[in-house]
Amino acid sequence: MPPLNVIVVGAGIGGLAASVAMRKAGHNVLVLEKDPSKREIGYAISVPPNCSRVLRSLGIDLQRARATQWNGLDYIRADRNRPETLPRRYIKAEDMYGAPHLCCHRVDLHEALREKALDPTVVGGPPVTIREGARVAEFDPERGSVKLQNGEVLYADLIVAADGIRSKAHKWILGEERPAELTKLRSIRFIVATETLLKNPKTKPLIENLHNEGTRAAVWIGQSDKIGIFQSPCRDNTLQNFVIYDIADANQTPSTDWIKKADRKMALELLQREGFDDSVQEIVRCSNEYDFYLWKVGDRDPLPALQSGKLLVLGDAAHPMRPDHGQGASQAVEDAGVLGVMMENASGPEVPGRLRMWEALRRPRVAVAQLCSRAETLSFEMAEENIQKVQALVPPDQLPELTRAELFHSFFKYDCLAEARRFLNEQMKITKSLDDRFWKTVLSETW
Numbered sequence: 001m002p003p004l005n006v007i008v009v010g011a012g013i014g015g016l017a018a019s020v021a022m023r024k025a026g027h028n029v030l031v032l033e034k035d036p037s038k039r040e041i042g043y044a045i046s047v048p049p050n051c052s053r054v055l056r057s058l059g060i061d062l063q064r065a066r067a068t069q070w071n072g073l074d075y076i077r078a079d080r081n082r083p084e085t086l087p088r089r090y091i092k093a094e095d096m097y098g099a100p101h102l103c104c105h106r107v108d109l110h111e112a113l114r115e116k117a118l119d120p121t122v123v124g125g126p127p128v129t130i131r132e133g134a135r136v137a138e139f140d141p142e143r144g145s146v147k148l149q150n151g152e153v154l155y156a157d158l159i160v161a162a163d164g165i166r167s168k169a170h171k172w173i174l175g176e177e178r179p180a181e182l183t184k185l186r187s188i189r190f191i192v193a194t195e196t197l198l199k200n201p202k203t204k205p206l207i208e209n210l211h212n213e214g215t216r217a218a219v220w221i222g223q224s225d226k227i228g229i230f231q232s233p234c235r236d237n238t239l240q241n242f243v244i245y246d247i248a249d250a251n252q253t254p255s256t257d258w259i260k261k262a263d264r265k266m267a268l269e270l271l272q273r274e275g276f277d278d279s280v281q282e283i284v285r286c287s288n289e290y291d292f293y294l295w296k297v298g299d300r301d302p303l304p305a306l307q308s309g310k311l312l313v314l315g316d317a318a319h320p321m322r323p324d325h326g327q328g329a330s331q332a333v334e335d336a337g338v339l340g341v342m343m344e345n346a347s348g349p350e351v352p353g354r355l356r357m358w359e360a361l362r363r364p365r366v367a368v369a370q371l372c373s374r375a376e377t378l379s380f381e382m383a384e385e386n387i388q389k390v391q392a393l394v395p396p397d398q399l400p401e402l403t404r405a406e407l408f409h410s411f412f413k414y415d416c417l418a419e420a421r422r423f424l425n426e427q428m429k430i431t432k433s434l435d436d437r438f439w440k441t442v443l444s445e446t447w
Contacts (some may be wrong), residue, residue: 001345002124003027007146007156009136009169011035013045013106014315014332015162016113020058021340022160024115030156031117031128032146034135034163035083042106042293043191044234046240046326047327048202049097049412054337056099056415058116065112067102069234074210078229097412103217103232108298129155136163139172141309150434157348160339160353162332165298166439173308175256179300180298180320184391187323188262188270190292192283194237201284207240222274229271229280242283243323246270251332297322302367306354314339319366322373325404327411330368334416338362341420361420364393372407 004027008015011033016017019029038114047055055062072091077084093101102426117128138147145155161169173179197203210216215237217273220229230243244267298320306318315332338361371386371393382402400410 001347003210004157004346004351005155006030006160006350007032007154008160008162010161010163010167010317011130011132012111012162012164012313012315013110013329014317014336016110016117016162017054017058017333017336018160018162018314019117019128019337019423020060020113021336022158022343023122023128024058025124025340025344025346027125027158027343029125029128030154031118031130032134032148033130033134036133043189044103044232045106045109045329046232046424047102047104047109048326048330048408049093049098049099049101049414050414051333052102053097053099054333055413057337058113058162058340058354059122060112060116062102062104062112064098065104065108065109065235066098066236067104068215068235068237069310070101070103070215070217070232072216072218074216076218076220077158078220078277078280079223093412094272096321098415101412103234105131105234105239108235109297114233127396133402136169136264139169139173139311140310146308150191154406157310158343158351161311161317162315163317165316165320167313169305169311169313169317170303173305174303174312177343178300178303178315180300183297183299183322184247184323186246187248187295187297188267188292189242189295190267190284191234191239191241191289192287194233194240196286197240197283200286202279203286206283211237220274220276220280221430222271224274227270229276240283244270244285250347262292264289264292266294267292299370302363305365306366307359310351310355312339312355312358314362319370321366321370322375324373324375325369325407325411327369327373330411331369335366338416338420341417342424344424361416361423365414365416367393369411395417411440 004026004292006022008019008029011031015031019031022029042092054060070091072084091101120127132191135149136146137149139159144157144159144253145153146159147153155178161167165180168177197207210218216235217232222228222232226247228245232241247381264284264287268281292405299322303318306313316333321328326372339358342358346354357433371390375382376385389401
């Protein structure tokens with residue numbers, strides 16, 4: 001079976017994961033990246049078991065990527081003179097799910113995927129070609145082509161649009177554009193060296209408390225459910241990642257800037273407004289003045305289709321979601337892993353049918369992830385409207401309790417690769433059965 005020629009648009013985490021998966025399946029991959037020198041920005045990224053399982057299957061060395069294991073998640077009341085840890089939640093992910101729960105620096109994970117894509121020693125297809133500074137202007141799902149901004153047209157058996165939250169690729173699938181919209185949730189992100197926090201007498205007890213039973217992540221809660229801090233260790237626990245989440249009031253209109261530089265003063269003002277203890281504010285003071293980013297969070301209702309002809313959308317291009325359950329990047333990696341399974345031993349004429357199988361598995365799952373990530377507050381309460389939408393997507397016997405703990409369990413235990421192989425084998429048996437019946441009918445009529 002000759003290999004497929006695959007074009008992947010976008011060299012972010014989702015695009016590179018798809019490239020590695022398609023290369024592993026034995027195909028030729030060309031990545032088109034609009035930036036002249038693409039490098040990931042930002043800080044830590046959650047790698048829960050449903051994601052780490054796929055990354056392992058792709059040959060990503062998570063230890064070499066300096067991923068840090070989570071042993072649990074603490075909830076801490078941080079608006080008191082002495083921050084108080086609420087009952088702890090322990091996560092023995094490897095034992096429970098067969099894969100670890102990790103936190104990785106975005107730059108490290110991106111680089112690990114890029115190295116795997118380019119490594120000449122990897123078994124499968126040839127090393128991936130990454131062409132930077134190539135901006136795609138149009139897609140043609142039926143012909144299997146993309147038109148670049150400079151007028152050049154490129155053809156492939158399969159086109160994967162993984163070009164991020166502002167992607168317009170879905171327009172060529174749906175016939176109309178449905179852009180993601182900014183929500184009222186924003187996050188200020190920054191990192192601090194673990195050593196710096198352990199040397200500071202104000203912050204040392206806070207960090208030691210998170211390390212006395214293995215490395216742990218934490219949610220720091222203030223006076224209301226409008227502002228909170230998520231903390232997680234990364235890069236072999238040498239860095240502590242912090243995200244201050246702020247939900248704007250209903251009468252505030254979110255600005256149109258997606259990512260911009262923030263500063264220490266902005267972070268401190270938010271924490272002071274919520275009555276966070278001075279020891280928590282000291283964490284902000286320990287950071288580098290210029291290491292703050294303000295990230296706006298985009299969202300969109302689940303799309304009615306994720307593929308057409310030879311084109312599919314994955315990751316944020318398909319299903320942008322809020323970070324409430326840490327599933328954004330994980331679902332992109334799942335998309336990529338399932339695509340790799342679906343395209344094993346696939347020929348060019350089989351691509352549209354295999355993409356329909358991919359969509360049958362992926363669209364319900366990512367739609368549920370999107371809807372369940374729409375918490376009304378930082379206490380993760382879902383609106384009744386979204387609960388009803390989830391109930392309409394999932395059979396009653398498969399619907400978990402829509403609590404944070406049960407949703408975590410539902411996301412983590414899902415083995416998308418095993419499910420993809422099971423589904424593909426079932427569909428191939430059905431196809432073979434239909435083919436056998438067809439030829440038996442033809443032969444009986446002929447003779």
